[in-house]
Amino acid sequence: MFRSFPILVLMFILQSACAREFQATPITLADRSGPGDTHAGIRWLGALRLPNAEFNSLKLCGLSGLAWDEDEGLLYAISDIGGLFHLRPEFDSRGILTGARVVAAYPLLDASSQLVRPPFDDAEGLAIRNGDNRTPGDAELLVSFEIRPRVVRYSPTGQWRGEEPLPALLSDLRNYRDTNQALEAVTIDPRWGVLTGTEAPLRDDPVGRIRLFTSDGRFWSYPLGSAPGSALVAMEALPDGGLLTLERAFVAPLRPLIISLRRTELPPVGGKTPLPVTDVTVLDSSQGWLLDNFEGLTRYRDRRFFMISDDNCSAWQATLLVHFELPPATPRSSSP
Secondary structure (H helix, E strand, C coil): CCCHHHHHHHHHHHHHHHHHHCCCEEECCCCCCCCCCEECCEEEEEEEEECCCEECCEECCCEEEEEEECCCCEEEEEECCCEEEEEEEEECCCCCEEEEEEEEEEECECCCCCECCCCCCCEEEEEEECCCCCCCCCCEEEEEECCCCEEEEECCCCCEEEECCCCHHHHCHHHECCCCCCEEEEEEECCCEEEEEECCCECCCCCCEEEEEECCCCEEEEECCCCCCEEEEEEEECCCCEEEEEEEECCCCCCCCEEEEEEEECCCCCEEEECCEEEEEEEEHHHCCCCCCEEEEEECCCCEEEEEECCCCCCCCCEEEEEEECCCCCCCECCC
């Protein structure tokens, strides 16, 4: 214990130094609207560009999943190369996001307490248990992995705690059309428990329609948005029983990037009948929106949310953290 104490102190000093140097830059997603404005059906509450930085030998890039811990006041973010970051968002008196600090970073470990390595490190989705029960310190994170499909339970410091049951259909890579369009989104629904969704339709499912699964194999048929190449990248269960989904449509570098926030309800009886899905907002880069590869989504408080873009650790992309508020009314349906 005494031998490890100086190492822990050194890690704390190094992370504190990195946090002081870390500077998030406020940006606007569209020239036509500023922080606090309502545009495209959403009230925008600030956006940040997060710089490339390194914490505890982990690069802050490739962030693909978010989870808010109300009890700790922390925003967790995972990277698709096996990093887990703790961010502390900062707001002004109006509730506008003005900054964010990285206060800790941990590698994800496997069952043998070793670093997760390729191809087992492709973390995509993130959800949280016990993040809002007024008991700090008991949170558990659920991470979905794509290339080797599974959902793993972690402590907030990246310690492996076991795996969640996953339907056999999702555990077998042969059931996916592409290993890079496999298991993606995860959330925890108060009625149905852990829900998972694939990025694209399974091999034997119709084009344009994916399935949302419970741990025991029950499913609902979810029709993807109409934008070419639209794919499910995140979802968040809502307190009122609804489900907010995030879709990304990207076909080619010279084609528009389209980001959609959509909402649906999960009825008691699932099956092949398509769910009714409503468009909350559809953002198109060809219409003046500053967009990137948004993949992470989490509810903050009430109708407020964060979403984050995965820059794929590329100099040509950016990590954007966005804070927004949903309208109280549900928009019209856009699905059959």
